[in-house]
Amino acid sequence: MTNYPEKRSLTNAGAKMRRRKSFISYSVTFLQNALRNSAFCILPSEFPISLLALACLSTAALAAPQNFDFKDPKGVNNAVFKLDAPLEAINGNATGISGTVTFDPADPAAAKGKIVVASSSLHVGNPMQQQHLLGEKWMDAAKYPEIVFEAKELKNVKTTGDTTTADVTGAFTLKGISKDITVPVKFTFLKDKLGQRVPNQKGDLLVIRANFNIKRSDFGIMPGQMEEKVSDTIELTLSIAGASPK
Amino acid sequence: MSNTVLRALAAILIVAATALWLATGANRGWTKTSVPVKRTDEVTGITVDDYQKRFVPGIDFLGAALLGSGILAGASFLFRKPQTPN
Numbered sequence: 001m002t003n004y005p006e007k008r009s010l011t012n013a014g015a016k017m018r019r020r021k022s023f024i025s026y027s028v029t030f031l032q033n034a035l036r037n038s039a040f041c042i043l044p045s046e047f048p049i050s051l052l053a054l055a056c057l058s059t060a061a062l063a064a065p066q067n068f069d070f071k072d073p074k075g076v077n078n079a080v081f082k083l084d085a086p087l088e089a090i091n092g093n094a095t096g097i098s099g100t101v102t103f104d105p106a107d108p109a110a111a112k113g114k115i116v117v118a119s120s121s122l123h124v125g126n127p128m129q130q131q132h133l134l135g136e137k138w139m140d141a142a143k144y145p146e147i148v149f150e151a152k153e154l155k156n157v158k159t160t161g162d163t164t165t166a167d168v169t170g171a172f173t174l175k176g177i178s179k180d181i182t183v184p185v186k187f188t189f190l191k192d193k194l195g196q197r198v199p200n201q202k203g204d205l206l207v208i209r210a211n212f213n214i215k216r217s218d219f220g221i222m223p224g225q226m227e228e229k230v231s232d233t234i235e236l237t238l239s240i241a242g243a244s245p246k
Numbered sequence: 247m248s249n250t251v252l253r254a255l256a257a258i259l260i261v262a263a264t265a266l267w268l269a270t271g272a273n274r275g276w277t278k279t280s281v282p283v284k285r286t287d288e289v290t291g292i293t294v295d296d297y298q299k300r301f302v303p304g305i306d307f308l309g310a311a312l313l314g315s316g317i318l319a320g321a322s323f324l325f326r327k328p329q330t331p332n
Binding site: 074075076077078080089093095123125126127128129190193196197205207239240241 | 275276277278281282289295297302304
């Protein structure tokens with residue numbers, strides 16, 4: 001009996017400990033439920049995933065790559081060529097341009113495509129030069145009817161507003177010989193401007209401009225011959241517009 | 247045909263050829279049968295040279311006229327009148 005008060009105080013201490021434990025346990029459960037109710041039960045549990053999917057879909061819809069057709073009904077697409085030899089300068093152009101370029105205004109670096117120039121559309125003012133140009137010795141337009149540039153890779157891509165500049169590396173094929181060249185290209189994306197060129201048609205335009213040099217000797221065109229009259233270096237200027245109807 | 251007529255033809259040929267060459271812009275390049283005329287697309291800003299048929303004589307045309315004139319003038323010496331003794 002003498003130990004009774006001690007035993008009583010021990011029993012009280014144990015009861016206090018149990019109460020504390022159950023209080024902590026209750027508090028934790030309460031907080032868990034409260035969090036579950038407030039954060040996850042107000043909105044459907046799929047909400048974050050739905051929002052993400054919607055954001056992805058809308059981004060994809062806005063940034064879908066577009067195919068631009070470079071067969072121009074207005075006939076302004078042209079490639080100008082200039083040869084400046086010591087004794088003679090030859091200037092002319094080609095308007096028989098076709099091809100397709102895939103361009104995404106949101107991701108210009110992913111652009112790819114192929115531009116084709118019909119050899120028979122090469123034109124110079126002098127009839128004798130014209131005959132020689134398309135003849136077997138020079139362009140041999142009958143045997144090699146196409147001049148092709150096929151883009152493979154874009155580097156140094158810089159975009160300001162609707163204009164993108166890039167160094168485009170691709171395969172340039174002339175007179176049956178293909179060589180990889182890098183060309184500085186300027187892309188201008190003209191949103192919803194197709195209707196201004198082609199009535200009753202909605203869509204976008206893509207203008208491509210490029211200025212670069214090639215050597216005719218690299219493509220087996222009379223290498224090392226007549227260079228005093230027909231320059232080995234040919235300056236090419238490409239100004240073309242493609243349409244992407246909607 | 248008298249030598250006087252041939253010389254007159256030679257002179258007319260070279261004068262007419264030179265006048266035509268000057269009147270069409272004194273092109274110092276080769277003769278052209280088509281010339282570029284610029285056309286600009288307002289929407290894209292692209293400028294293209296449309297070739298229109300037009301005769302523009304060049305230095306080869308002047309050379310041919312000079313050669314023809316020389317042949318006529320040279321031929322005129324074949325038709326000299328025989329000199330009558332005094």
